[in-house]
Amino acid sequence: MIFKKATISDLNEMQQLYIETIKSVCKNDYNPEQIEAWIYGVNNKERWIEIIEKQYVLLAIIENKIAGYGTLKDGNYIDFFYVHKDFQRQGIADKILTELELEAKNQDSKTITSDISITARPFFEKKGFVVKAEQKNVRLGAELINYKMEKEL
Incomplete structure (x- = not known):
């Protein structure tokens, strides 16, 4: 992996990974209506372009394919964090998170935060993040629960 x-x-490729991962990996925690509302965000092309242009976007590459990626906004906020459905449970998320935390430290951040899905919460808790608040977001009429989480660096 590089x-x-x-x-x-x-x-x-990043957008395709986003859609496939949410549909596959999150299906036990979110219903089909919630998943459709979540992946609808892929249509906001301006936001995606802005992410690539303005955030620290790290891709994990295996055999010329994006196996996962994480983004760091403003040096202390993980905006996007996804591992390809075919590359789950191989330590890729660990490595991406380690790199994002190093970058946050390089930018003199003392904490790192994110809005974490129900699915990803156990992973982030194992990595030292704590829940600060449960959040209910309504998108396209569907309520999506996630968690504001934080970790001291």
């Missing part, structure tokens, strides 16, 4: 910074040419 790491590389994302470029605009990675956008379509």
Whole structure:
């Protein structure tokens, strides 16, 4: 596995991974209506382009495929964090998170935060994140629960 910074040419593959991962990995924690509302965000192309242009976007590459990625916004907020459905439980999330935490420290951040799905919460808790609040977001009429989580660096 190698790491590389994302470029605009990675956008379509990143979006495909986002959709497939949510549909596959999160299906036990969110119903089909919630999943459709969640993945609808892929249609906001301006937001995706802005992420690549303005955030620290780290891709984990295995055999020329994006196996996962994480983004760091403003040096202390994990905005996107996904591991491809075919690459689950191989330590990729651990490695991406370690790199994002190092980058946050390099940017002099003392804490790192994120809005974490029900599915990802156990992973982040194992990595030292604590729940600060349960959040209910309504998208396209569907209520999505996630957690504001934080970790001291």
